[in-house]
Amino acid sequence: MLSIIGSTGSIGRSTIEVARHLGLDVASLAANRNVKLIEQQARLVKPRVVALLDENAARELKTALADTDTHVLSGAEGVNEAAQAGATLVAAASGIAGLAPVLAGIASGSRIALANKETLVAAGKLVMSYDADIIPVDSEHSAIFQCIQTSVTPSSQLKLILTCSGGPYRGATPEELENATLERTLRHPKWNMGAKITVDSATLMNKGLEFIEAMRLFDVAPSQIRVVIHPECVIHSAVEFPDGATIAQLGSADMRVPIAYAITYPKRLPGLSEPFDFFSTGLTFEPPRRDVFRCLALAELCAERDYVNGTNECCVLNAANEAAVAAYLNNKLSFARIPCIIEEALEKFSGVRADSYHEIVVLDETVRSFICL
Numbered sequence: 001m002l003s004i005i006g007s008t009g010s011i012g013r014s015t016i017e018v019a020r021h022l023g024l025d026v027a028s029l030a031a032n033r034n035v036k037l038i039e040q041q042a043r044l045v046k047p048r049v050v051a052l053l054d055e056n057a058a059r060e061l062k063t064a065l066a067d068t069d070t071h072v073l074s075g076a077e078g079v080n081e082a083a084q085a086g087a088t089l090v091a092a093a094s095g096i097a098g099l100a101p102v103l104a105g106i107a108s109g110s111r112i113a114l115a116n117k118e119t120l121v122a123a124g125k126l127v128m129s130y131d132a133d134i135i136p137v138d139s140e141h142s143a144i145f146q147c148i149q150t151s152v153t154p155s156s157q158l159k160l161i162l163t164c165s166g167g168p169y170r171g172a173t174p175e176e177l178e179n180a181t182l183e184r185t186l187r188h189p190k191w192n193m194g195a196k197i198t199v200d201s202a203t204l205m206n207k208g209l210e211f212i213e214a215m216r217l218f219d220v221a222p223s224q225i226r227v228v229i230h231p232e233c234v235i236h237s238a239v240e241f242p243d244g245a246t247i248a249q250l251g252s253a254d255m256r257v258p259i260a261y262a263i264t265y266p267k268r269l270p271g272l273s274e275p276f277d278f279f280s281t282g283l284t285f286e287p288p289r290r291d292v293f294r295c296l297a298l299a300e301l302c303a304e305r306d307y308v309n310g311t312n313e314c315c316v317l318n319a320a321n322e323a324a325v326a327a328y329l330n331n332k333l334s335f336a337r338i339p340c341i342i343e344e345a346l347e348k349f350s351g352v353r354a355d356s357y358h359e360i361v362v363l364d365e366t367v368r369s370f371i372c373l
Contacts, residue, residue: 006092008034028085033057051078084108113262124216135262142258143236143249159240163230180335208299294339319367320345327373
């Protein structure tokens with residue numbers, strides 16, 4: 001039985017497709033306020049419970065589903081209740097809003113199929129302090145997880161290689177980034193994703209967040225993680241072992257593969273994706289340009305500070321980035337200003353600590369108030 005939090009987003013929609021293909025029951029769905037789509041999903045998979053964070057939207061949904069047996073919940077409490085309805089929670093809500101449902105799922109003993117990287121960025125130490133069954137859904141972390149299954153090597157002896165498409169501005173000059181348009185930013189060369197993660201991919205902040213997530217999830221030092229630009233997106237990530245062997249996971253750019261693996265692990269069931277065609281493309285690699293894409297450098301810096309000093313500047317980074325990206329999507333900020341806003345927040349909150357859920361939420365809100373775009 002699955003609970004899908006963030007069911008109306010790209011990962012949520014793909015999860016429903018995978019669940020139907022595999023014949024898996026869906027116990028609950030939750031989203032923000034997309035009444036029309038979640039109604040369609042509810043009629044398709046017939047969950048016991050659906051929840052919308054927006055209470056007005058939830059009232060509308062309750063009327064729309066009055067002829068069904070599905071119970072409609074609302075608000076943060078409703079979403080958290082929905083997160084506890086299934087044996088496996090697919091955590092696909094975007095941003096820091098996904099943290100509370102993940103903690104609710106952990107409390108109920110659910111397996112967490114984690115597609116919300118911000119949860120581990122802002123609250124990684126807290127989340128990983130629980131004895132929870134967490135399987136990554138992000139294609140890069142799923143690839144690393146799969147590679148690690150081939151060995152019993154201690155995490156301290158591994159080196160993780162995170163691959164990155166380079167986004168729509170790979171090869172761009174700083175001058176080009178000054179004039180970046182929203183239309184071009186949202187035109188990712190390989191993946192079809194939501195707006196926020198697509199902007200993060202363009203700034204390379206997405207890879208920075210994944211860097212921090214990998215540090216938390218696999219319990220490694222920042223020095224054990226390397227980012228490599230790989231525009232073909234064939235190798236989703238790799239692991240270098242102490243004997244000199246490097247094992248990589250290859251496949252098509254299809255999120256249904258890591259979703260299916262996370263919700264059926266350790267099994268591998270027949271999926272919906274086409275196998276990789278070895279003759280379809282070549283493989284190229286290049287180093288990231290941190291002087292141009294400063295968001296990646298800022299994320300790596302926060303990871304190092306948090307790892308060495310026990311601070312939580314990663315939470316500051318995440319909050320500032322979410323606020324800056326929202327402003328950019330609303331045409332209140334230029335693309336080139338995004339890293340500047342994040343840098344200002346990191347200077348203001350340098351050395352900050354936040355360990356408990358309450359402290360993390362307060363810090364997140366304080367950073368957003370400081371930025372106030």
